[in-house]
Amino acid sequence: MSEFKPLVFSGVQPTGNLHLGNYLGAIRKFVALQDNNDCMYCVVDLHALTAQLVHEDMRGQIRSITAAFLAAGIDPKRHIVFNQSQVPQHAELAWIFNCVARIGWMNRMTQFKDKAGKDREQASLGLYAYPSLMAADILVYRATHVPVGEDQKQHLELTRDIAMKFNMDFMEKIRPTGLGVDITVGDEPVHAYFPMVEPLIDGPAPRVMSLKDGSKKMSKSDPSDLSRINLMDDSEAISRKIRKAKTDPDALPSEVDGLKCRPEADNLVGIFAALADKTKAEVLTEFGGQQFSVFKPALVELAVEVLAPINAEMRRLMDDPGHIDAVLRDGGERARARAEKTMTEIRDIIGFVR
Ligand code: TYM
Numbered sequence: 116m117s118e119f120k121p122l123v124f125s126g127v128q129p130t131g132n133l134h135l136g137n138y139l140g141a142i143r144k145f146v147a148l149q150d151n152n153d154c155m156y157c158v159v160d161l162h163a164l165t166a167q168l169v170h171e172d173m174r175g176q177i178r179s180i181t182a183a184f185l186a187a188g189i190d191p192k193r194h195i196v197f198n199q200s201q202v203p204q205h206a207e208l209a210w211i212f213n214c215v216a217r218i219g220w221m222n223r224m225t226q227f228k229d230k231a232g233k234d235r236e237q238a239s240l241g242l243y244a245y246p247s248l249m250a251a252d253i254l255v256y257r258a259t260h261v262p263v264g265e266d267q268k269q270h271l272e273l274t275r276d277i278a279m280k281f282n283m284d285f286m287e288k289i290r291p292t293g294l295g296v297d298i299t300v301g302d303e304p305v306h307a308y309f310p311m312v313e314p315l316i317d318g319p320a321p322r323v324m325s326l327k328d329g330s331k332k333m334s335k336s337d338p339s340d341l342s343r344i345n346l347m348d349d350s351e352a353i354s355r356k357i358r359k360a361k362t363d364p365d366a367l368p369s370e371v372d373g374l375k376c377r378p379e380a381d382n383l384v385g386i387f388a389a390l391a392d393k394t395k396a397e398v399l400t401e402f403g404g405q406q407f408s409v410f411k412p413a414l415v416e417l418a419v420e421v422l423a424p425i426n427a428e429m430r431r432l433m434d435d436p437g438h439i440d441a442v443l444r445d446g447g448e449r450a451r452a453r454a455e456k457t458m459t460e461i462r463d464i465i466g467f468v469r
Contacts, residue, residue: 119296119310123152124258126159126199126249129176130166131335133183134343136323138422139389140264144315146188148262154194155256155450156184158443161199161206162248165241166230178439179429183346186428191442199252201447204454208251208461209244215277215284216247225269250274254309255454262315265322266332271314278309288464308464319388319395326360329378347426350419357383357415362407369403371395383407387414390421 125145127137145156158180163170170176177198184196199205221227224246231238241248249270253261254277261271279300282289286306289295295306325331325342333343344356361379368374374381374395381395384402387410388395402410432439462469 197446
């Protein structure tokens with residue numbers, strides 16, 4: 116074998132409402148990638164336990180993310196849509212990765228620092244090990260490409276570090292199995308079992324910001340609902356939130372450079388571009404010189420045009436939980452078969468007796 120087989124993998128946590136950041140940073144890219152790739156999209160329910168153990172409606176949350184995947188246009192027959200807990204091999208590989216990753220690496224994770232807050236002693240061990248489970252999600256399928264928002268970049272760098280250390284530590288055990296692939300990392304030839312995953316972060320909205328504060332990420336946990344557009348918001352709510360979004364008094368610039376130091380304008384132009392499948396430059400060609408009083412109504416119209424059908428389809432799907440569960444069960448079965456193949460190989464490479 117000379118190369119790893121391309122495979123797209125990504126995950127979304129079933130915690131809180133999905134918002135425009137999740138859609139533009141992740142789900143919209145999932146849909147675009149499925150035409151030319153083998154894809155696996157996972158509702159990462161084990162990850163949802165890391166910040167909060169007990170969830171009032173875990174099942175409903177899992178179904179709602181699945182409904183969003185399907186409503187956005189992911190085809191669960193051609194690809195694999197499943198929830199993480201149906202594939203215990205993720206947790207098994209995560210344990211092995213806990214023994215590969217170094218404490219020093221984990222201590223650098225900014226998301227852990229943000230989520231743990233001031234009282235780090237009270238954070239769960241799961242929250243600390245979160246990125247190791249994320250690496251396992253991806254590498255248990257030896258996936259090569261991972262579409263995510265920019266906030267996940269550091270976790271994917273850690274995934275590469277874990278893969279690299281495993282490859283190097285076990286290189287002489289991998290070689291005789293014939294399961295490895297010759298790759299070069301930098302200038303170095305490596306006989307690798309795990310690929311070096313490539314993050315797919317590009318696009319005009321890799322980091323959608325709060326509508327109320329252009330320096331803060333749009334987030335499920337922001338106490339102000341006006342800061343985000345939820346995928347379940349109706350047209351009236353979308354319109355109200357965009358009309359109330361923070362801006363500055365100037366007209367839009369004609370060049371992308373003019374968005375520097377104007378975080379709110381930059382954010383709204385990025386959102387418009389991502390929703391319209393355009394670049395920011397193209398949006399500014401159309402709206403440069405215009406006031407927000409002209410741009411905002413155009414953005415409302417576009418956002419409603421894109422999001423209303425997704426919203427309607429999500430509601431329709433949520434009325435039939437049996438169908439959603441059947442999709443997850445089918446995806447879970449197919450994912451399990453793939454994951455077990457990898458885990459059998461990994462157990463052999465490590466030298467466990469079976
Ligand atoms: P989660 O559930 O927090 O977010 C899901 C996806 O949405 C993206 N995202 C954003 N993109 C742009 N702007 C924003 N404001 C914004 N907010 C969220 C996230 O980057 C993500 O792509 N750790 C992951 C879940 C995960 C995963 C994985 C992802 C678990 N295992 C394996 C990829 C591969 C997370 O917390 O996503």
